[in-house]
Amino acid sequence: MRIGVFVCHCGSNIAGTVDCHAIAERAAELKDVVYTEDVMYTCSEPGQAGIQRAIKEKGLTRVVVASCSPQMHEVTFRRCVEDAGLNPHLFEMANIREHCSWIHDDMPRATEKAYDIIKMAVAKVRTAEPLFPNEVDVNKDVLVIGGGVAGIQTALDLADAGLQVTIVERESTIGGTMARLDKTFPTIDCSACILTPRMVDAAHHQNIAIMAYSEVDRVQGYVGNFVVDIKRRAAMVDWTRCIGCELCVQKCPAHAPDRFNVGLAESKAIYIPFPQAVPKRAVIQTEYCRWFQQGKCRVCSRVCPADAIDYEQKDTYIQRNFGAIVVATGMDVFPWEEYYPQYGGGSIPDVISGLQYERMLNASGPTGGHVHRISNHEEPKNVVFIQCVGSRDESVGRPYCSSVCCMYTAKQAILTRNHCGPETNIFVFYIDIRATGKGYEEFIKRAQTEFNVNYVRGRVSKLYEEHGKVMVRGMDTLLGQQVEIPADLVVLATGTTSAEGAPQLAQALNISYDEFGFFKESHPKLRPVETNTAGVFLAGACQAPKDIPTSVAQASGTASKVLGLLSKDKLKTSPQIAVVDQSRCVSCWKCTDVCPFSAPEKQSQRDGSQKSHIIETVCQGCGICVATCPVNCISLKGFTTDSIIDQIEEALLA
C-alpha cells in the first residue's frame, strides 16, 4: 500500500493558521505513507496535475488531500485520481479548513489539530476498498411543484426541450403571486399582459400537464426514479365537465371573502379566482357553501349547464413516476396583522398591505383601479407607505430583507401619482433603499423627482386613528425630528415569508430548509438551484425572497440543470451502499423493518432458507440497517465499522 498525502495551503486560508509545510513533512512518518507534499492550491489545475503526476511517478495507490470540506471538493478530487487511473474511492479528504484553520487562531494548536485530522483520513483511506457504481434507468418525466411564474418558466423550458412535465399547483389556477400584481417594476408594464400568455402557453403545451387544486402528498424513490403520490383536492365540481362559464358564480347566494383580492372584496362560495384563470374551473369552498353548512340551496347544481357540480366528490390520490422534481412553491405575504399591533393589527380599515394595494390599483380589481380610502371611499389626500414591515425586524422574527419591497413600494408610489393626480401627497418611510437590479436605482430616482414622492428616512413607530385620519407617528432621522402625518391611506410594504406548508413539503422531499422555511440550496454560489437530495431542484422565491426577473432567470437555470441530468439514459448510483454477509445473516428481518427505502429483500437460498439481500440500486447508503443488525452482518461500503474505529483510535492517540 502506497499512500500519498497532499496538504493544501488554500492561499492563506489554511496556511494562515496551520503550518502546512511542517505537517506535510510529519505525515511522511505515518504508516504506509510514501509521499507527502504541501501545495498552494490543490484544487487548481496545476495542483491536480501534481497529484496525478505523483500517482504515476511515485506509484501511489491511495491518496489523501488535506484541504477544505468534502462537500466542496470531494467530487473534484475523486475525478482527479480517477483520471490518473485510481479507483475514486481510494481517496479521502481531510477537512482542515472549515473544521480547523477557519475556526482557530493559535497556530501551534491548530497545526496539531490539522495533523490529527490528516491522521484520521490516512487511517480511513488505509481500509478503503475500490468501489464501482451501478447504473439505473432514468425516467425522463419531470414534476414541477408550484405553478407561479418560476414554475411556469421551468415547465415551458423543459417542455420545449421535449420532456414531459407535470405542474402540480395547490390553488385552482396557476399564476401564483404574479397573477395578483397590477404592474411590474421597473418598467411599469402590466403584470397580467406578461404572465397570462405564458399561463396559456403552459396550458396548451402538448408536453405539459397541469394538475391544479392538487398537492404532493408523498415522495418515494430517488433521482431518476421518484414515485410521487399526488392528492387531488375535492373541488366539488367535476372538472372534466366544467367549462368555466361562471354561471354558478353569478347565481351562488353565499358570500365568501375573496382570497385572490386579499379580502378587499367578497366572492362567492363557488369560486373562480380571476377571469384569466388557467385552468378556468370552479371550486366550491365548502366552509362558506350553504349546502355544506346548512344542507340547503343547491343553486349551482341547478344552474350549471354542464351538469358539473358533484357534492359527493372526495379527495383522490394518484401515483406518478418522475426522474426529477423542481420545487417552485414561491412565497407568502407576511401576515402583518398578527405581528404589528402598533400598526393597529388589522383593525384600522385604511391601513392595508402592499398586496391589497396592488389589487386596488388593478383595473380589473375590486375597485376597478380606483384608489380610495377603505373607510369612506374618498380619494386620499395623504398616502403614506411604510417599508420593512415584516422585514429586517428581529422583534417579529424576520431579520432578513424581503428584497422586493423597496422596488414595489416605489412602483406603487408612482402609480398612486398616476391614479390620484398632483394634489395628493405621497410619503415613503424607508430605512435603506435597496435598488440593485438593472434599471432599479434609476426607477427610484424617477419616483423621487418625476413623480414627486417624498422619501422620509426613518421608521414608523405607531399608527392610530384620530379625527377620521390615520395618524402616522414616525421619525425623520436625517432631520433628527419626529414627524406626524395625518394620513388617509397607509400602505404597508409587507415583506415576504415562506409559503405555508414549506417545512412539511421539505420533509416529504428530504431537502433542507432554513429557520424561516425557505429551502436550502446545495451551495450558495456553486450549486444554487440544486438541493442536497439528488434530482430535486429549486426555482424562484421558495429558496429566498426574489423578484420576478430573478425568479425567471433562476427558473431557466434550473431547467438547464434538469436537462443536464435527464440527458443521460442511465444514471450511475453511489457505490457507498450496504452489503449483507449472507453466511452470517440469521434472517431476523430487522433490516427490512428499519430501511426507509425498502432496499433489503428476502432472497431464497439454495438450501431453501431466506437471507437478507440489499438491492443495490435502491439502497441510499444511510447505514441504518448496519447499526441495527444484531449480528453485525451488514456493512456499509465506504463507512465500515473498522474504518470508523480506526479513525477514533487515531484521533485519540496521544
Place this chain on the structure above:
Amino acid sequence: MGRLTYYPGCSLRHSAAEFDISTRLVLHKLGVDFVEVPDWTCCGSSPAHMTDHLLAQGLAARNLRQAATVGDEMVAPCPSCYQRQKDAELEIEEDPGFRQTVNEVLDLPYEGSVRVLTLPEVLLEKSGVEAIRRRVTTDLVKLRVVPYYGCLLGRPSSLTGEADEEQPTSMDRLLEAAGATVQRWNYKTECCGASVGMPKAEIHRRLSRKVLDQALEAGADAVAVACPLCHQNLDLRQVQINAAFGSSYSVPILYVTQVLGLAFGYSDEEMLLHKHAVDPRPLVAKAIKEAVAFREEEARLASEHEARQKMKEAAKQDRARRRAGRVPSTEEGGAAPEEAVPATSAHDREEEAAG
C-alpha cells in the same frame, strides 16, 4: 408560608389612598387572602434606579426580604413599585453572585425567593373573571371606559405576563367582568409623562392631554387606570393641562379597583370617589341610573319580541293545520327546494316572468 403579601408603597399610603382602600376591599370581597409586608419601605422608584443600580436593587431587596418573613408572593398595585421589585427579584434569582452583592448593603441578608405579581395578575389568577362576574351587583353597562395601562403594566411583556406589549388585555378583562362597557382605543400603552412630569412639566402636560383627547375620541366617559402616577398626571393635573392649553377637559379618572368595587356594590364614599380632583360621582350616578333604565327597556323589548314570536308560531301551526287538511302530502317534497332558493334568485325569476 405560601401567603400573598401586599406592598402598598408610598403613593398608596397618601396621594393614592383611594387605590389602596379600593384594592384591599376588592381583594377582600373576592376572598383573596393577603397580609401587608411588615415594615415595608420605599422601593426607590424612579430616582433610585436612575442614580445607582445597587441602590435600586438594595431598596427593593429589603422589601422582598420583609415579605419573605410572612409569605412567598408579593402584589404591588403600583406598577412602578412592581417593576422595581420584579426587576430585583429576577436579577437576584438569576445571579447568586449579585444576591451576595445586594446582601452586603442590607442589614440582614435576603435568602428567600418571593415572586412579585401585578395587581391585574393577582385579580385574574387568584380570583378570575368568572368569580368577579358572580359578585357584580351594580350594573355599570352605561359606564363607558377605556383601560389605560400606561408604560409599565404592559411592558415588557416578559415581565408582566401580557401576551402582547402593544395590546395588553388584563384590564380589559377585569373591566368587562365588572360589567363596564370597554371602548377600543389606541392609547392603552402610551406614556402619560410619568414622574419626569415633576422636573419637566411640559412633557406630562402634552402627553397626558393626548391621552385624554384619545379617550374622548374613543367615546369614553372615563379612563380606568391602575397606576398612581398615571392617576396623578391625568386627574390631579388636569387643571394644569387645561390652564396650559386653554382646554376644558373634565374626564373622571378611576382606578380599575374602584370600578370593580362600585360593581360589587360599594358606595362612592367607600371607594373614596370624593378624593379625585375631577369628581367622578355625577358620572357614576348617571351611569347607574341609565343602566337601570336601559335594562328596563331591554326587558320590555324582549318580552315584546317573545310575544311576537309566540304569535308567529301560533299562526304557523294554524297554517300547517289548515294545509294538512287540504293538500295531499306527496306534493310537499316538491315544495321544499322551492323554499331553499334564496330571495334573489326568486326575485330574478319573477322579473323574467314579468318581462
Place this chain on the structure above:
Amino acid sequence: MIRYDSEGAAQLRDRMLSRVKADVAACYQCGNCSAGCPAAFTFDYAPNQIMRMLQVGMLDEVLASSAVQLCVQCLTCTSRCPRNIDIAGIFEDLKTVAVAKDVRVPEDAATFNRVFLENVAKYGRLTEAMMLLRYNLMSKHPLNDAELGIPMLTKGKVEVLPKKAAGADEVGRIYRKSLEKARWEG
C-alpha cells in the same frame, strides 16, 4: 468636524453588553425608537442619535445631553426596536453613569432625584408633600405645583406631618453604602 474614538466606542459597547445585555453596534439607525418616544420633543438629541453617538464613542456628549436625563423610562423604544436592543436599559444605565461621574445633569432632574432619595433615606418611605415642597423650593420655582398642592391638601391626599417608618434606618444605610460603593468603583 469630529474624530471617531474607536477605543472609547469599544469600551462603551462592552459596558452596555455586560451591564444591559444590549449591543449598540446592532443599531441600524431606523429611527423607530425616536419615532415612538413620547418625550423626545424635549430632547436635544433624539434617541437614535444618542445610539449613534454611543456607536462612535461620544460618551461625554451623551452624558451631557438632556435626552438621557429626560428619558421617562416608558420602554416604548425597547419594545418596538426591530433589532431587539434594550434602548431604555441603555438610557437607564447612562443616567447612573452620569450620577457616578458627577456629570452636570440638568438641575431640575438632579435636584428632584436628590430630594427624593434623601427624603426616603431619612423617613424610609416617601413623604410626598415634604418632598414636593423641598423640591420646588430648591429648584427655585416654588409655585410650579401650587395649583397641584391645593387640591392635594383639600382632597386629603397629603400627609402633613411625616413619620419615620420602622425600617428607615436600614434604608439610610442602604443609601449610603450603595453610593459609597459606586463612588469607590466609579
Place this chain on the structure above:
Amino acid sequence: MTAQTETRTRPVKVIAIVCNWCSYAGADGAGTARLKQPYNFRVLRVPCTGRIDPLLALKAFQKGADGVLISGCHPGDCHYSEGNYYARRKFELLDRMLPHLGVESQRFKYTWVSASEAARWQSVITEFVGHVQELGPREGRAL
C-alpha cells in the same frame, strides 16, 4: 506541578460523530462564518446518525475519549427520512446505560444541528467541550 494535577488539568479529548447532511454541513457553515470553537474535539463524518452503533460511542470511551457528541438532523428533517429517530432511540438507551459503566452521563450528548445552524453548532460544541472540561479527563478507563 505534580504529574497527577497535570492529568487532571490536561485538555479533554472529545469525539464528535456527525451526519453528513445536517450537522457536518452545519459545522462547515460555522467554519465558513469563522465562528471560533474549542481546539480539543475531532469530527467524524458518517452518512446518517442512524448508522452509528452505540457501541462506537463506547469504543471511543474505551480508547480514551473524555466526551462523545453525536449530532444529526432535526427530527423530521433526516435526509433518509427516519434515521435520526432510530438513532434517538438507541442513544437514549445508551445515555441511561453509561453511568452503570462508570461514565458520567454528562460526557455523552446526542443533539441535532441542521445545515443552516452554524451558530448553533458553535454553541453546541463549545458548551459540550466546556462541560466535559469541567468534569476533567477520565481517569482509570474501566470501560
